[in-house]
Amino acid sequence: MTSVVSEEVREALDARRPVVALESTIIAHGLPRPRNLRVALELEAAVRAEGAVPATIAVLDGRPHIGLDEKQVERIANEDGIRKLGHRDLPLAVAAGAGGATTVSATALLAARAGIRVFATGGLGGVHREWTVTQDESADLGLLARTRITVVCAGVKSILDVPATLQRLETLGVAVAGYGTDRFPGFYLSDSGHPVDWTLETPQQVAEVMRAQDAVGGPESALIVANPVPEQEQLDPELHARVLAEALRACEAEGVTGQAVTPFLLDHLVRHTDGASLEANLAAVRGNVRLAARIAAAWAGA
Ligand code: PSU
Ligand code: MN
Secondary structure, X not given: OOOEEOHHHHHHHHOOOOEEEEOOHHHHHHOOOOHHHHHHHHHHHHHHHOOOEEEEEEEEXXXXXXXXXXXXXXXXXXXXXXXXXXXXXXXXXXXXXXXXXXXXXXXXXHHHHOOOOEXXXXXXXXXXXXXXXXXXXXXXXXHHOOOOOEEEEOEEOOOEOHHHHHHHHHHHOOEEEEEOOOEEEEOOEEEEEEEOOOEEOOHHHHHHHHHHHHXXXXXXXXXXXXXXXOHHHOOOHHHHHHHXXXXXXXXXXXXXXXXXXXXXXXXXXXXXXXXXXXXXXHHHHHHHHHHHHHHHHHHHOO
């Protein structure tokens, strides 16, 4: 499954300059049109402003692409019925000559295979509430247990069962550190209400942990850098609790299951908070992208 690596990304990797992988599911399924396209391009610009090269990842016409041009980003943002591809879907899409947006799991796999070590997203997938009935746990977790990549995120999506997700990450052996905090961030919220065991304060410290991961050896697992949305940009916690409870009820009442659950809940929150959840989501992603670029620079400068 050979990926098409853009010239800009190839040159940066060859010269050991900083590169940041970005996922495409957030563009295709996580954000409303037409804002999604502007955000996708803005995030790439934010990576560049920090002196790193963005590598947005997606599958187009049966080929994984690492680094997209503007036309290709536009396809991901605007094509109707674009698929959501987890890592298990990659061979199916490739063999079918199909396209799709890549989730955290598919993006992390493709990025790591291309030699990219740092990846920024919004919130990871994880263990859904009602897991005992639905068995719905994002493939993000299992893949991060066997992929050597650093993921900068605002924790896991708050629509999930956060303590169960933290427990799964522990069981799977995935390293988690708070960035500048000893609290696990709550995606739309700065604090999920749960602690983390480790705190890192600078991009250099993160890069040192990455080097130590390689030196210590063991399973090729990820490092999760959990970077909170600034408190003044978070979603009002009371509004969050109320609208999320409604969203979860609507999801059940409408019988939404499987891959559709996460986009359904995120969209419900956007519509029922007058867009405030979208602003908090974007603030989180922007912060993650900037931090990821700085970590990539610290890593490349090693
Ligand atoms: N973060 C966001 N918005 C998103 C996602 C993450 O801010 O839409 C996507 C990621 O691609 C993640 C996916 O991998 O949601 C998880 O979906 P699921 O729960 O179906 O595995
Ligand atoms: Mn799921």
